[in-house]
Amino acid sequence: MSATTPIPEADGIAACPVSLELNGQRRHLDIEPWTTLLDLLRDRLAMTGTKKGCDHGQCGACTVLVDGKRVNACLTLAVMCDGKQVTTIEGLARGDELHPIQQAFIDHDAFQCGYCTPGQICSAVGMVNEGRARSRDDIREQMSGNICRCGAYPHILEAIEDALPAARAWAGEGER
């Protein structure tokens, strides 16, 4: 491309075919390259459980799992999820049975306004998959990418700590 090529207009660029698995369901989509995974989920697929907070990777409200790893959906291009498995807060429960971390958030009253909660829960699930959190301090440090403006941290910490063993077991069952 030469330096004088004008910036292409949106309608001059073809949408890209993308095939991904969203919460266990295969989806074939045509996506404009500049669409983030977060905007795809919320605006096109009406999956509004995943929240838009800062839109710059700073708050963690948009945390989802891609191939089992927690990521910020706001800094992920949807086209780059081609061939991947995406799990959102809507996909954590098994039927009517809540994921242990979801249940623990209810049991421990681990939210106030609830806006950061889906991101907190997905992040905690991703942290369990990483297998590095053993102590309360580990959880505090490893969950620092999720901001809660209500300041519900003490209950969030308790919920996650309490649910760790059950969440590990749940992840193990999922693999079978």
Add this chain to the structure above:
Amino acid sequence: MNPFSYARPASVDDAVKLAGPDARFIAGGTNLLDLMKENVLRPRQLIDITHLPLREVAASGNGGLRVGALVSNADLAWHPEVEARYPLLSQAILAGASGQLRNMATTGGNLLQRTRCWYFYDTGTPCNKREPGSGCGARDGVNRMNAILGASDACVAVHPSDMCVALAALKATVHVQGRQGAREIAFADFHRLPGDEPQRDNVLADDELITAIELPAEGFATHYRYLKVRERASYAFALVSVAVALEMDGDTVRQAHVALGGVAHKPWRREEAEALLVGQRADDTHFAAAADALLAGAQPLAYNAFKVELARRAIIRALDEAARGVTR
């Protein structure tokens, strides 16, 4: 974000053929997309390099470790060989960003992340790095996060990476490939001081791709410390950080590498400061002498004079903890 076209090359050769001034490689996307959302960068094409075969961590010929450019920051920090042989690197990576971001961010991308200077991000203010010749908003602005060493009239930005400070102390090598072929760059020569070309953070050409980072055989796994001082306990960029790698013989320092983050346009090292430690007793007198030599000539700005004393104390403490081997 501005509209852009998207390419997904399958080989390094194809990727560098597509490269050019209007195109950008995208790896983790954590810095590039952030800057595109702010209109700081407006590439016309993104070249998705995540399908290139650059994800391996493998022994290198000379007894070191070769880390593919696409290895994520999390995978690198937790790689068994890195934890065992280069714990300084693990410690530095884990001191940066968040669990989510470390899963996304890549080894190559981390080296090439841009400064977090507020004026660089704010397109309503002048910035020579963003728009050469427009001026520097930070020099007479709120420059708390900016440089105290190695800056120029044109730019007082700092390089924000934690990982790079450890790589500087470990004396890593950067492997790159461009249309003209491959080359290796010593870590100390990779990033630049701003001079009168602050738009250039490093010596990479537009068509060059980082393919790997190579760690030398010596990993300083016994006496090391990455100490990061920031405004909250986790998930904030460094005000000042120190990477120390020592080889000890009893109480005597045999080898010393010290690099600073948060103070300059690149990880800051001075061999003459390190030389003051070699062959000496590991004590506060020698640590202070090394710290003073590392910081000599510091030129703080209106809001960051505190960094000079903060860095001095952080260097002394990091050296002390590394020498005593109490780093975890």
